[in-house]
Amino acid sequence: MRTIKTTFAALATAAVMATPTVAIAADYTIGVSIPAATHGWTGGVNFHAEQAKQRLEAAHPNIAITISTASNPGEQANDLEDLVSQRNIDALVVLPFESGPLTDPVRRVKDAGVFVTVVDRGLEQEGIEDLYVAGNNHEMGRVSGEYIRDRLDGQGDIVVLRGIPTVIDDERVQGFQEAIEGSEINILDMQHANWNRDDGFEVMQDYLARFDRIDAVWAQDDDIALGVIEAVRQAEREDELFIVGGAGMKDIIKRVMEGDELVPVDVLYPPAMIATAMDLTVQHFTSNGPVTGQYILGSPLITQENAEQYYFPDSPF
Numbered sequence: 001m002r003t004i005k006t007t008f009a010a011l012a013t014a015a016v017m018a019t020p021t022v023a024i025a026a027d028y029t030i031g032v033s034i035p036a037a038t039h040g041w042t043g044g045v046n047f048h049a050e051q052a053k054q055r056l057e058a059a060h061p062n063i064a065i066t067i068s069t070a071s072n073p074g075e076q077a078n079d080l081e082d083l084v085s086q087r088n089i090d091a092l093v094v095l096p097f098e099s100g101p102l103t104d105p106v107r108r109v110k111d112a113g114v115f116v117t118v119v120d121r122g123l124e125q126e127g128i129e130d131l132y133v134a135g136n137n138h139e140m141g142r143v144s145g146e147y148i149r150d151r152l153d154g155q156g157d158i159v160v161l162r163g164i165p166t167v168i169d170d171e172r173v174q175g176f177q178e179a180i181e182g183s184e185i186n187i188l189d190m191q192h193a194n195w196n197r198d199d200g201f202e203v204m205q206d207y208l209a210r211f212d213r214i215d216a217v218w219a220q221d222d223d224i225a226l227g228v229i230e231a232v233r234q235a236e237r238e239d240e241l242f243i244v245g246g247a248g249m250k251d252i253i254k255r256v257m258e259g260d261e262l263v264p265v266d267v268l269y270p271p272a273m274i275a276t277a278m279d280l281t282v283q284h285f286t287s288n289g290p291v292t293g294q295y296i297l298g299s300p301l302i303t304q305e306n307a308e309q310y311y312f313p314d315s316p317f
Helices: 001-016 040-059 073-085 099-111 137-151 167-179 195-212 221-236 250-257 271-287
Strands: 028-035 063-070 091-094 117-119 131-135 155-162 184-192 216-218 242-246 291-299
Touching: 001 137, 028 040, 028 271, 040 063, 040 167, 040 271, 063 073, 063 250, 063 271, 073 091, 073 099, 073 117, 091 099, 091 271, 117 271, 131 137, 131 242, 131 271, 137 167, 137 216, 137 242, 155 167, 155 195, 167 184, 195 221, 221 242, 221 250
Parallel strands: 028 063, 028 091, 091 117, 117 131, 131 291, 155 184, 155 216, 216 242
Antiparallel strands: none
8 A cells, every 4th residue: 555655646746747837927918118217216216116016926927017218218219119019018107208209109009009107207298198197296396485485484596406398397397486476586597407416516506606696496306406415515605505305315315304404305206106106007907996097196395303204224216
């Protein structure tokens, strides 16, 4: 009897070993198209996208996610074509490099029958996407403007450094201007710094050379703010003004926590919104509830009193 049992066990083991492993085919393929890590915030976007891919694919074996990054709008448009023609995607999560150049390419993806989620930088034509996920850009501008207005008691000379020419940049500026409307806050100049540290440095150098008095700087973005800080310090004018950035970069949050008078506050705009967008897009295929419309995150003011809850030292951003 022992010999027979041993023989049966050996045959069973051999049969299992001889059976080929069958991979579970994905029922749905989701393409994620995002800008390359051209500055800190998009570096955070890349990090959170990869983290979300690992988590979602582990939780949903029938979902496959492919991520592509682009260094310019033309490259991203080509990526979108490849995702449709080569990857045969069922859904697209796209954070446009720029709004204008990506509007038609995203429309073509939608026309191919793909579920489209647009993140952060809206398209120039409404109604193309099924789902829109973003920070509250108008609120981000409004919160920044209200802080500067109140801090300056409604009067003073300021400079503004804008981001990349996109819908969200327009929304931030609109919210900011509405917040200071009716006050005696005077905007000396407003230029694009492309959410880039080096551009922020150069634009701020120009402002400092042209204007003898600047009471405050709205840098809009923390990468820009780092460039502004360096320019102000090189000019030795840090005692005359303060800077308001935005996004929640850990380096800036640390300054706020420590009571840096040059950077007294920040305004949150989390790069982890890409993970929120990916989660919701997966739910379109796995949930019995509708997943369409707009999902807008808040933009709270980060002060020394609450900065610790927004400080993540292990984050890349």
